Amino acid sequence: MNTVRVGVIGAGSISVSHLNSYKNNANAKLVAIFDLQEERAREKAEKYEIEHIFTDYRELLASPLVDAVSICTWNDTHAQIAMEALQAGKHVLVEKPLAQTVEQALQVERAAKESGKLLQVGFVRRFANTTRVAKQFIDAGELGDIYYAKVSCLRRLGNPGGWFSDKKRSGGGPLIDLGVHVIDLCWYLMGRPKVKSVSGNTYRKLGNRSHIQNLSYYKSADYNASNDVEDLANALIRFENGASLMVDVSFTLHAKKDELSVKLFGEKGGVEMEPELTLVTEKHNTVLNVHPQLDHLKFEFTSAFQNEIDHFIACCQSGEQPLSSVQDGVEIMKILCAVYESADKSVEITFS
Numbered sequence: 001m002n003t004v005r006v007g008v009i010g011a012g013s014i015s016v017s018h019l020n021s022y023k024n025n026a027n028a029k030l031v032a033i034f035d036l037q038e039e040r041a042r043e044k045a046e047k048y049e050i051e052h053i054f055t056d057y058r059e060l061l062a063s064p065l066v067d068a069v070s071i072c073t074w075n076d077t078h079a080q081i082a083m084e085a086l087q088a089g090k091h092v093l094v095e096k097p098l099a100q101t102v103e104q105a106l107q108v109e110r111a112a113k114e115s116g117k118l119l120q121v122g123f124v125r126r127f128a129n130t131t132r133v134a135k136q137f138i139d140a141g142e143l144g145d146i147y148y149a150k151v152s153c154l155r156r157l158g159n160p161g162g163w164f165s166d167k168k169r170s171g172g173g174p175l176i177d178l179g180v181h182v183i184d185l186c187w188y189l190m191g192r193p194k195v196k197s198v199s200g201n202t203y204r205k206l207g208n209r210s211h212i213q214n215l216s217y218y219k220s221a222d223y224n225a226s227n228d229v230e231d232l233a234n235a236l237i238r239f240e241n242g243a244s245l246m247v248d249v250s251f252t253l254h255a256k257k258d259e260l261s262v263k264l265f266g267e268k269g270g271v272e273m274e275p276e277l278t279l280v281t282e283k284h285n286t287v288l289n290v291h292p293q294l295d296h297l298k299f300e301f302t303s304a305f306q307n308e309i310d311h312f313i314a315c316c317q318s319g320e321q322p323l324s325s326v327q328d329g330v331e332i333m334k335i336l337c338a339v340y341e342s343a344d345k346s347v348e349i350t351f352s
């Protein structure tokens with residue numbers, strides 16, 4: 001099979017995971033890179049031996065040397081660059097979220113259909129080994145129908161600042177940045193049911209708390225203290241099959257410690273994805289906690305990322321639709337946007 005020649009657009013923090021994983025994939029070759037900050041692109045090009053540094057993403061997209069692109073830019077550019085890439089005949093791996101609005105997401109979906117090229121959304125948690133194992137048990141019916149999921153991804157202090165806290169560039173705060181991953185994980189494991197209604201709340205109470213001392217946290221490269229995104233979002237999502245998902249996510253909160261818990265409950269059993277993969281079931285009138293033996297019982301970022309990139313390259317070669325498809329990107333945008341709309345209007349949003 002032909003080697004897939006890859007261009008990377010956006011050379012910031014997450015690009016490193018893309019670059020490392022492509023480098024490890026024998027069927028991929030890194031050939032081009034572009035960032036608004038040329039120095040950043042140059043530094044990555046040297047490190048990863050990338051021959052072509054472009055000065056405009058449209059030039060990169062027009063290049064016949066490139067078969068596929070990773071889009072690792074700020075959220076406000078994902079949809080536009082993805083559409084142009086598809087129209088230029090490139091396969092696309094776009095970082096989450098697919099877009100900032102449902103309309104944009106639908107435009108990308110149309111572009112993918114018209115171009116016949118593939119688009120994979122960077123829902124990296126789907127590609128974790130823990131997710132694969134849980135999915136096997138769920139698909140085999142061991143948990144029965146899953147009717148409830150509950151997920152908390154709470155940072156007590158962790159607004160990254162910079163573009164993350166600039167609503168125009170990010171589209172929102174913890175919901176669109178962190179919530180997107182954990183909502184997608186639950187939705188995927190629940191069997192991707194059609195969303196029926198969403199009721200959400202967002203709060204901007206604490207700001208980015210840049211005055212806090214003695215606690216360290218991740219700050220974006222272009223950190224500044226301006227901030228117009230929510231601190232906290234919560235939502236109750238109902239699905240047409242009667243199942244429901246409760247979620248809360250924060251960049252900052254007066255909480256004792258950070259919390260990540262992802263739990264799904266079925267008629268025959270349950271599964272906790274985080275803080276540690278555990279299955280819950282009953283046998284002979286006794287409830288059992290089942291602890292599988294895996295190298296990692298929590299989400300392991302590096303291997304999940306490698307799986308995600310390997311999958312993308314394999315799809316480019318085979319023409320098969322990716323596991324995290326553009327359609328799924330659209331469905332997740334519907335949920336995220338409905339949470340924001342519900343919070344803004346203080347009403348439940350229903351889908352027909």
Ligand SMILES: NC(=O)c1ccc[n+]([C@@H]2O[C@H](COP(=O)([O-])OP(=O)(O)OC[C@H]3O[C@@H](n4cnc5c(N)ncnc54)[C@H](O)[C@@H]3O)[C@@H](O)[C@H]2O)c1
Pocket residue numbers: 009010011012013014015034035036037040057072073074075077095096097122124163177220221222
């Ligand atoms: N999958 C994950 O777990 C994960 C983790 C972190 C970030 N992300 C996503 O990756 C994307 C980038 O996040 P990051 O943490 O790398 O941010 P970052 O600020 O470190 O890097 C973003 C880079 O994109 C460049 N850029 C912005 N607009 C551009 C454009 N139009 N053309 C070319 N370059 C452009 C910036 O100059 C910057 O170098 C975001 O969408 C974010 O949601 C995903």
